[in-house]
Amino acid sequence: MNSIGKNKFLFEALMDTLKNKSIRTVYQPIISLKNGQVLGYEALSRGPQNSCLESPANLFHAAEKFNRLWEVELLCRMKALENAKNLPEGKLLFINVNPEMIKDRKFKKGSTKEYIAKYGINPTSIIFEITERTAVNDFKSFRKTIDNYISQGYKIAIDDTGAGYSGLRLLAETHPQYIKIDMELVRDIDKDIIKQELIKTFQAFAQITNMKLIAEGIETIDELHTLIDIGIHYGQGYFIQKPDKDFVTTAPDVCELIIRRNQMMCNHSQIDCNRMKIGEIARQDRTLDVKASIDEAYRMLYNHYNLQGVVICRHEVPVGLIMKWKLYLEKAKQDKFFKQDLQKVMENNPLILDYNTSIKETCKKAITRREENIYDYIIITKDKKYYGVVPVGTLLNTLHNMV
Secondary structure: OOHHHHHHHHHHHHHHHHHHOOOEEEEEEEEOOOOOOEEEEEEEEEEEOOOOOOOHHHHHHHHHHOOHHHHHHHHHHHHHHHHHHHOOOEEEEOOOOOOHHHOOOOOOOOOOHHHHHHHOHHHHHHHEEEEHHHEEEEEHHHHHHHHHHOOOOOOOEEEEEEEOOHHHHHHHHHOOEEEEEEEEHEEEEHHHHHHHHHHHHHHHHHHHHOEEEEEEEOOOOOHHHHHHOOOOEEEEHHHHHOEEOOOOOOOOOHHHHHHHHHHHHHOOOOOOOOOOHHHHOOOOOOEEOOOOOOOHHHHEEEOOOOOOOEEEEEOOOEEEEEEEHHHHHHHHHOOOHHHHOOOOEEEOOOEEOOOOOHHHHHHHHHHHHOHOOOOOOEEEEEEEEEEEOOOOOHHHHHHHHHH
């Protein structure tokens, strides 16, 4: 199909979606990172199932391409509000808003209020999410959108914070009630000290200004633990709960994880490094089997820039460690690097400690290693099997926070 044919097909699919109002809404819970209770739900739109417009990216790209953005936005909002008539009492509904829409000649101030009244939704339950990415391109329009919704009594959340370039100036001038941290800052935050310090800055800003932080895109238990440790108020993501057509509650095991981590952090403020266990700050990285190839280890480390090492196991028991810089060095030195056995390039005597080893004892063992191994990961076992790793930076950061 040529480009003209593709455009015609896409246009017809879009017009058919609008005519039949076949937008679907799913809801992803936003939960407290203190106790796991649901704060509210983000309404996410999907095109007709099994169609070329099912993906929201495709749907809105087509809407913009054929100058139907207003109609699609309005339909998405209408569907989100229509289905939200069953919103649990006391919970918030987060609805995405494109700031560019206010420029559209078809824009009608107060149209959302009509739908809210029609479906019997409490206006104080509505939070409009406005993305920082768009604001950077047209700050004046962005402010106009903000003022429009604030004048009608709605609360505001700035979405994708940290993804654009307006930064703290934008937050200072708009005074949103919620700040949603972009998922790219959340991704692998447990492995990135710089990201952790940046999020701590947002946290300090939120505390001073009485704004609430929401971390988006939480996908792993280690990301969740790190965000709790920093003190982030709320979170959402696939690890917590995937979007669903219903207003689902937090799974009991996720609530238990959150409560247990908060209790642990509370206990840490009351104990010293003699009593704190090293396993409590370990993160659970993937491992490689001892029979894996050097190529697998190389690709794993190359594709994950925050990963500085990988533990090698035999039947879940750690037997070695490969640090990225050493692997790259060996590759540079040897012509037939990828044909070698994995065991020939791994560290055969890494520092392996039991989960219950104290932080103080861990520090003693870590600093007495040979100088070339001083920054190697510390491997943690539980019941003699692999549990996780502790980078030296994480160990030092923990000690700093305990002082």
